[in-house]
Amino acid sequence: MVLTAEQINNIGITGRVTSSLSMLGTITIISTFVFSRHFRSPIHRIIFFNAFFNLLDSVATMISVSGPEAGDYSSLCQFQGFALQMFPLADVLWTLAMALDTYLVVFHHHDAHSLQKLEYKFIGSITIVTFIPAIVFLFIRSPAKGPVYGNETIWCSISPNWLILRFALYYGPVWLAIGLIIICYALIGIEITRLRVEFKLTDDENIALTSNLSNNQFIPDRTQASVTTTIETNSSDAIKQADTSESHITSFSSVHQAVTSRPLTSNSTPMNYQSPKQRRVSFKQYILMPALFFLALLATWVAPTINRISTFINPDYQSYSLLLAVSTLGSLRGFWNGVIFTTIGMKGWKRRVVEKKIPNRSGRRLHC
Template sequence: MFADSQLELLALLERVFSSISLVSVLLIFVTYGSIPRLRNPRNTFIVFASIANFGASIGTVISRDGLARGEDSALCRAQSFLVHVFMQSDAWWSLGMSVNTFRIVFFHSNPHTFNKWLYSLICFGGPFISGFTLFFISTPARGPVYGATTTWCWIRESWVSIRLFTSYIFVWICIATSIILNTMVGFRLFRARNEARGILNSRIQNTTVDHQTVTETSTDACIQGSEHTFVTAVAVTHKLAPDATNVEPIPPNQTQQSLGSATGSTKSKFWLKDPIKRAYLFTTFMFTLSVLVTWVPASITRIHSLLNRNVPYSYQVAIVAVMPLQGLWNALIFFTTSRGVLRDVMRDKWGLWGLKSANIDSDLVEMEAVPRVRVNEHSEATDSGSDVELRYRAR
């Protein structure tokens, strides 16, 4: 179908991108194992998914060597099994992480109670059962299921229906379900945030009205007694009794400071949004996106091959350039969501004072801007992920 030079380029791309993915996965394993603070439930699921990436990368790094050995060779059959089981297992793990996020947001589940071994049994066991069963399926007319494809050993073209029903359909069910769950979670969190902002704005407006009344009283007192060096102001609180009015002399700028303090106090009550839920939503969204990017070229190629037997060479290049990179996408997600912990570790262990100064400065800026509750990305190690966005409303 393609020239030898084109096939050699495909093999080169497979090996290069598979090697990048293998290195990325190994970095995840080493980092996760050497830094205890990273061992939270979210990262644990990424590590388990990376095991699938490792197996898939081993299968794709073999490239066309399995084809060169022959379709009936042990290398070709082993490559077929690795590609079939571990390539789609990543999509199963994406669905598992989406289910976790859904449980946290809608059912207030504790992430530390998730049974990772049950998830492993499902996400690895499902593809393993189909992959192992295919070893024993063969007919005189079509031969065994595992054999040659254009890029590597997998399921033969003569068994295209098996490839669809044991791989593509399961993958797209996982992707579609993950998108639905992530959309529901995102809508829930954004709606809660908007409700909290509405309550916050209402409280700030009430505080502003009270302050305007106080300012008018202070101005009248200042005009009548202009010889004094201070301004008479009325200190008003939200829970002031009808017959209790405390009048005391305060500096002119004291009223503005009181308003800022009251507004900041009001903001601080509503500023606490659950970082665990947002971290899980971001992780699952990126994970689903990476699986989607991985499987779109292969799915388009498969649809094109069903409609037209001649598949363009550019489609094959897209497959070998995207599918082996699952480990790289997982590494980007892992290190992006864990950057706060990694930054603290580098600062503490290697004395990167520049990072320390930057952190202190940013903390001071945020403290001066508005009092708030700060929770780092790694707070999940101690927090259970309870619903805290609108906790003030229940009081």
């Protein structure tokens, strides 16, 4: 099936419209982060860094069908191919970074300061991993196959002549990262379920923990100690989350640590997990944003992967509806990120405003 000129034009228009929405979403993320202190949590920071990758991704998708129309050897086509090799993959890796942050909070009681130290490693590794193959592909070409970046109907990317390369160094890493994200959230979900069973919580209750332990500090051996853990309920509109500008994330795994702690030495004293200077964090709220980003990620990559597998099975097959879906969903990455960032962020900000107006919050205590 060969697409008509009208169909290609429709794909181009749709791609540019959705790319404009993505640019708007990305600019919203950047401006909100810069001008509002309420959007400064570790997850917000990761989304902020990813926004610059999303912005360049949107520039590439905005070119749309103009890249292939300019010709495989044109600078426009080669730039578009380079950008679409690097920045969509970076978006997946930043989503993996969010999942890793959440995993570290749950299982290794990392606080905001510890997570912030990892940001430079995330920036460096993601940039290097995505930039090197993207720039190398610009210089690979052969008389028989032509350049690596070429006409893919809806934009320029790795051409059909280099299809194996596209599976190995594009879709392969993407779905490997998605698989790792699924594993992270599966482990997190198991731990949440375990704690709900352990503390006999209902579905309407969130775990809101505070801890005065540092990142590497553990409860020493003891014979007996009393540790107080507060488990807040959602029965009211009161917030479980205080001002994110304090830059503290409480370890969800502190409950497990408190329950299974070994005897204290004679010089040690019981530790109280009710430090008033640290903000309480409802883990349900903390995990919501990265989980939604992951769902948006899946929605983005299912259609392109199906299209690529179809092309691999039958190189002459082209589906207008499928290519239209690929162009639309592939151009909306920044838009979905912006919607989730602002919607969940504003929800948390409103909760903090309510919390400041309601000093006394209901809750039940569990003594271990």
